[in-house]
Amino acid sequence: MPKLVAVSDKIAFANPNAPLYPRLALGKSWNEMTVTWTSGYGINDAEPFVQWGPKEGDRMHSPAETLTFTRDSMCGAPARTVGWRDPGYIHTSHLKELWPNKIYEYRIGHKLNNVTYIWSGNYQFTAPPFPGQKSLQRVVIFGDMGKGEVDGSNEYNNFQHGSINTTQQLIQDLENIDIVFHIGDICYANGYLPQWDQFTAQVEPIASAVPYMIASGNHERDWPGTGSFYENMDSGGECGVLAQTMFYTPASNRAKLWYSIDYGMFRFCIADTEHDWREGTEQYKFIEHCLASVDRQKQPWIIFLAHRVLGYSSCICYAEEGSFAEPMGRESFQKLWQKYKVDIAIYGHVHNYERTCPIYQNICTNEEKHHYKGRTLNGTIHVVAGGGGASLSAFTSLKTKWSIFKDYDYGFVKLTAFDHSNLLFEYKKSRDGKVYDSFKISRDYRDILACTMDSCPSITMAS
Numbered sequence: 001m002p003k004l005v006a007v008s009d010k011i012a013f014a015n016p017n018a019p020l021y022p023r024l025a026l027g028k029s030w031n032e033m034t035v036t037w038t039s040g041y042g043i044n045d046a047e048p049f050v051q052w053g054p055k056e057g058d059r060m061h062s063p064a065e066t067l068t069f070t071r072d073s074m075c076g077a078p079a080r081t082v083g084w085r086d087p088g089y090i091h092t093s094h095l096k097e098l099w100p101n102k103i104y105e106y107r108i109g110h111k112l113n114n115v116t117y118i119w120s121g122n123y124q125f126t127a128p129p130f131p132g133q134k135s136l137q138r139v140v141i142f143g144d145m146g147k148g149e150v151d152g153s154n155e156y157n158n159f160q161h162g163s164i165n166t167t168q169q170l171i172q173d174l175e176n177i178d179i180v181f182h183i184g185d186i187c188y189a190n191g192y193l194p195q196w197d198q199f200t201a202q203v204e205p206i207a208s209a210v211p212y213m214i215a216s217g218n219h220e221r222d223w224p225g226t227g228s229f230y231e232n233m234d235s236g237g238e239c240g241v242l243a244q245t246m247f248y249t250p251a252s253n254r255a256k257l258w259y260s261i262d263y264g265m266f267r268f269c270i271a272d273t274e275h276d277w278r279e280g281t282e283q284y285k286f287i288e289h290c291l292a293s294v295d296r297q298k299q300p301w302i303i304f305l306a307h308r309v310l311g312y313s314s315c316i317c318y319a320e321e322g323s324f325a326e327p328m329g330r331e332s333f334q335k336l337w338q339k340y341k342v343d344i345a346i347y348g349h350v351h352n353y354e355r356t357c358p359i360y361q362n363i364c365t366n367e368e369k370h371h372y373k374g375r376t377l378n379g380t381i382h383v384v385a386g387g388g389g390a391s392l393s394a395f396t397s398l399k400t401k402w403s404i405f406k407d408y409d410y411g412f413v414k415l416t417a418f419d420h421s422n423l424l425f426e427y428k429k430s431r432d433g434k435v436y437d438s439f440k441i442s443r444d445y446r447d448i449l450a451c452t453m454d455s456c457p458s459i460t461m462a463s
Contacts, residue, residue, distance in 0.1 A: 017041050019048075019091075019108040019120045021200035023207035025248040026179070027094055030131050030262050033104075033211070034248045035064075036092045037120070038200065041110050042066065043089075046118070050093040052106035055124065061109070064093035069241050075223045079191035079237030087193060092248050098127035101135060123208045126178070129264035132298030134419050137264040138178045140170060142412035143217065143307060143348015144185040145388030147199040160188060162410030163202075163389030165430035170412070171205045173433060177414075179210055179263060183348045184217025184273070184307025185390065186243060191236020196246050213270070214247045216240065216257040217307040217348065221274035229276045240274070258283050260290040265417045266301045267294045273308035273349075278332050287333070291340035296448045300420050304337065304345040304380075311337075311382035312359065314403050315350040319396035334360060337380040338454045343441065344425065346413060348386035351393040353407040353427055355437060356382040360453060362402070369404050372441045378452040381439075385413040387430070405437045420445070 017040030025034045035050050048064040067090045074080040091108075098104065104127060108120035129135050145167070146160025170177065187199030206212060218234040220243035225231075228239070244254040249270075251259040256275055261268040269290035277283045287304075294302055309318065310329030318324050337345060338360050357364035358372070358379035365379035366372065386393070387410045395406055410430040417423050421444055427437040 015118065017045075018118060019110060021197070021204050022108060022120065022123060023200060023204070023247060024125055024209070024211045025213055026128060026211045026250060026261055026263070027096070028250040029096070030128060031096065031098045031100065033095045033098060033125060033127065034092050035095065035106060035108070036090060036246075036248045037108050038088055038090055038197065038246075039110065040088045041118075042068075046110035046112045048091040048093070049109050049111070050095065050106050051109050052095055052104055054099070055103045055105050062093045062095055064091040066091050067245055069245060073241050074191075074237050075226050075235075075239035076233070076237035077191065079193065079235075083192040083236060085193045087196075090245050100127055100130045100133060102127045125209055128179075128211070131262040131264070132295070133264045135264060137266065137417040138176055139181065139263070139266065139415040140177050140179070140412055141181045141183060141305065141346050141385055141415070142166065142388040143183040143215075143386045144351055144390045145182060146185070146188040146390050147195065147202050148389070159391040160389040161391065162387065162430050165410060166388050166412060167202055167206070169428070169430050169433045174206060174209060177210055179213065180206060181213045181215070181268070181270075181305055182388070183215040183270075183305050183346065183385075185219045185348060186214055186217065186247075188219050188390065189236065189238065189242065190219060190234070191238055193242065196242055200246065212247070213261065214243065214249060214257075215270050215305060215307050216243060216272045216274050218274060228274050230274065256283070258286055262299065265299055265420055266303060267299045268303050268305055271304070271306035271310070273306050273310065273326070277310070278328060284332065288336055291336055291342065294340075296341075297445050300445065300448060301415075301417055301423055302340065302342045303415070304342050306345070306347055308349045309347040309384060311345050311347065311380070312356045312400075312402055313347070313350050313384050314354055314395045314398070314400045314406060315352070315384075316394045316396045317350070319398055324400065335454060338452075341448060341452075341455055342380045343377065343423070344381045344383060344415075346383045346385050348384075348388070350384050350386045351390050352384060352395065353387050353405075353409065353411050353437070354384040354395075354403060355405045355427070356402045357404055359402050364402055365452070370439045372439065372443075374443050375447045375450045375452070377441065377443075383413060385411075385427075387411045389430075407436060411436070
């Protein structure tokens with residue numbers, strides 16, 4: 001029969017409303033950093049702000065906007081029923097007029113009505129480079145990570161087996177990472193709202209130190225009758241509300257998560273595959289403007305990012321459809337990728353790693369595999385980087401001529417721009433952080449200007 005041996009002191013939270021899980025994101029201008037966090041303080045309870053300034057410099061206070069949402073904001077079950085939990089408040093402060101590459105320190109504050117202050121811990125970040133700046137720039141990209149328990153305990157929706165490994169590898173190498181793109185299927189909460197807090201806690205060591213940029217995936221947005229391009233129930237009734245509130249993006253309308261990022265020598269064009277992206281749509285016009293408006297002498301590296309595979313994938317799921325990508329994806333975008341000479345297109349959704357040759361209209365434009373010199377690219381390299389953590393996706397047994405490297409494992413991609421002429425691409429496994437696939441691009445501005453098929457206006461007799 002059980003015996004009572006001892007009774008501990010009562011345990012309680014010191015402050016259940018305290019600010020938690022700071023997460024950085026780039027703002028709408030190149031010299032702006034946003035800080036988003038979660039707390040239990042509404043605007044009638046306390047004034048939210050960020051205290052910040054250059055390392056060993058004066059500090060200033062920047063106020064924060066405060067958002068939340070209600071059960072009525074959810075589109076269906078379980079988010080609207082058994083998965084619902086009051087999210088508290090999500091605050092975002094905009095730190096502006098930053099000096100490029102300067103280190104800034106910050107901490108989160110809430111000024112209570114009784115004029116006392118609640119503070120977070122201390123954090124720091126490095127301000128982004130200005131558009132075109134020549135400096136070492138290191139970018140990590142992956143999709144479909146999800147969350148996990150470090151102690152291996154059971155959890156809801158327990159199929160993101162590589163999530164902890166990916167997170168830990170990024171933390172270990174954080175001093176060699178400048179910005180992170182998590183391109184959809186963020187935490188797989190699927191309508192169980194507390195899972196978002198678990199995820200933001202898991203990535204806090206990363207997201208509090210470098211910008212953590214997201215894209216929208218099917219598990220964030222899709223729900224029947226809500227305007228999502230795909231009429232399925234993958235979001236568990238969240239219909240995009242959690243993703244667009246918990247993380248800041250510089251989209252003109254956060255309900256439509258397409259946007260562009262200028263980061264030094266990079267231009268990133270981020271698509272929202274869960275809204276209609278076909279030719280003639282609002283999103284298609286935005287993507288074309290994003291690609292067309294780059295000064296390639298200043299920003300030579302154009303990267304297209306999207307959740308679902310709009311280019312090429314040997315996943316058995318796409319092979320069975322006969323499309324080897326989302327139907328209509330290549331038909332809609334390949335002329336844009338070619339016309340504006342997009343270097344690399346990277347996707348999630350398929351939970352593995354794959355890299356193609358430089359390709360246009362299903363034909364490899366170059367047989368080289370590891371070092372593209374001068375004008376030799378002539379097409380776009382397509383990469384699936386959906387092995388962030390969720391259960392792996394099988395490849396078809398069919399031989400796809402355009403596929404250079406496949407890996408049925410968890411991992412992530414890293415891009416390193418050394419200058420305006422040299423870019424290194426690396427694929428690293430989450431289990432050990434080692435490089436298992438790589439290539440280099442080496443070229444000058446004149447190589448970008450040179451015409452290739454369908455990248456220049458047609459020649460006429462008059463010309």
